[in-house]
Amino acid sequence: MNRHLISAGDLAKDDALLILDTAEELARVSERSIKKLPTLRGRTVVNLFFEDSTRTRISFEAAAKRLSADVINFSAKGSSVSKGESLKDTALTLEAMGADAVVIRHSASGAPYRLATWVHGSVVNAGDGTHEHPTQALLDAFSMRRRLGSLEGRKVTIVGDVLHSRVARSNVLLLHTLGAEVTLVAPPTLLPVSVGAWPCEVSYDLDAVLPKSDAVMMLRVQKERMNAAYFPSEREYSRRYGLDRDRFAKLPDDAIVMHPGPMNRGMEIAAEVADSARSTIVEQVANGVTIRMAVLYLLLGGETA
């Protein structure tokens, strides 16, 4: 495996399977009454969050702590550090503190790559702009594998704002690596013009795709996209691309429904669909801790401090 995890595309199939298998073993630890492992004792993991994301930060923090790492939370959001100059200065500060791994969330695509040029520790991308969110894709794959078994040949449909979605980018790359067949469904305005070069199918017709799906992943659609004329109205979006009860009924009986959160209930997904037994949405959150343990364990565990 690489020293960093910045893009899901960096993971060869063996790497990805190793992370998923390791997470499976670690999940058993989480079922014990004492959830802590001594593996990363004495190692320092910094959570460097330039964007608010309590969910993701807590997930990484729990993962690092369960492996006995020292965790420093560095919330860098705010105007004084919104300039790039500070990213380098922040990186040098972390370097001076001896961070073994830096988990970075940033609103600028590619910020983790820049960070990696300034620090010696491992860089883990916890979401960068509209680029990638590889641990989200790993936890999604983990969640799918637990419900569906091997992902080889499985049909996964990803619906929504693909253009601005780091979750979609990472999922397309990882699922392709794992042998799944991905179909993206979105209004054409919310797909990159070059989407034809991606290793997936594209459709504008959700109703046609649903009956052939083993898993359907709904992406969050931000309402402000409407103001930039990506779609005419919330209602129209919801009518054409939302997963409501009628559409839910078109899915095969054992198909699962996923969402990376946070959801707009009633917009891209109906409340009763989100809360149904075939929704993995709550499991995805739990699996997030497990998969992030596996990532930190594999990136840091092999080295001596």
Next chain:
Amino acid sequence: MIIKNVRILGGEPVDIRVADGLIAEIGPGLEGPETVDGQGAVALPGLVDLHTHLREPGREDAETVQSGTQSAARGGYTAVHAMANTSPVADTAGVVEQVWRLGREFGHCDVHPVGAVTVGLEGRQLAELGAMADSAARVRVFSDDGKCVDDAVLMRRALEYVKAFDGVVAQHAQEPRLTSGAQMNEGVVSGKLGLTGWPAVAEEAIIARDCLLAAHVGSRLHVCHVSTAGSVEILRWAKSKGWNVTAEVTPHHLLLTDDLVEESPVGAYNPIYKVNPPLRTRADVEALRAALADGTIDIVATDHAPHPVEDKETEWSAAAMGMVGLETALSVVQEAMVETGLLDWEGVAQRMSVAPARIGRLAGHGQPLTPGSPANITLYDPSVRTKVDPSAFASKSRNTPYEGMSLPGRVMATFLRGRPTVLEGKLV
């Protein structure tokens, strides 16, 4: 003074006698008290840049008239056009005269200020174009470069108005609404990297509109830094109609492509490759080279855009756009156009000296190297190959995309009206 053993436009070795700032005599075996050994270098008419950012006044931390013209002389230039997007903006006779005077004072090369088309580059009201034309700086090129004159009526008026003093509007073709927040060429790479795309159509739509406007009012139009294959097609069509349209391409758009943003020796998302207009695809590069070779694109202009280190050592989206280019331009043109057989040295002289001087209406530059012409001469050794070392630049800024890259050729000497500004590769 005798310049010994040079090959004019790559021809047979000759000597050049220079007297009173003019070329006095050309021939073999000239003798005199003072000689410079040309060592068989290619002699070109002193290069002329139609598109240079000298940053003074306002951003003297990035470049000054002094350092920028030193950089120009090192690159073989004897004249540069200083773009108007300074602070304050060069939109009055006062500012253009200041820049012009600074250029004269230092004397490394001639500085011809470009006047802003609109007040403050804001695209609302015409700047006092006539006052700038009548000033000591004798401005003939007007541009809001960095911003597009996107209002069609304002562009029409500007094109018409400058006819009175034989001026030209140099348009930065970028439809602003189509490029809101744009970060790099819209294509496969931008989609993958999650960077907001900068579509080719945003450039092409403005070029098409401006060509039609220029034809309608019978004005001349110059198009800055053409970057797409589609733009080339539009220009070819406009020229086939006989319209008075000229265009430039930068050295970097002749050599570099957008996939460097994803993968390069300096890492992914390195803003050293962030530039406006953005680096495009290999197909665009090929089209631009062909267009420069066949004359559809008239000239090479550097768009030399110095930025301090801290404006580039950032996340991609926070970084400044632009690259320095004066000291590498001729080498990049050799690599992209001469080594590929697309241009000979006469072709290079046309596109980097003769035509830019003609577009800028500079009488004393871009003249053939014949007796009677001003002795503006660049000596260039195309036989060496070296790694680009930004620490050796005369420019105050180091934001070159070519660092560590092996490029051909070296400027040995530059003469401005017979006076050497560079000898043996060093500033005089």
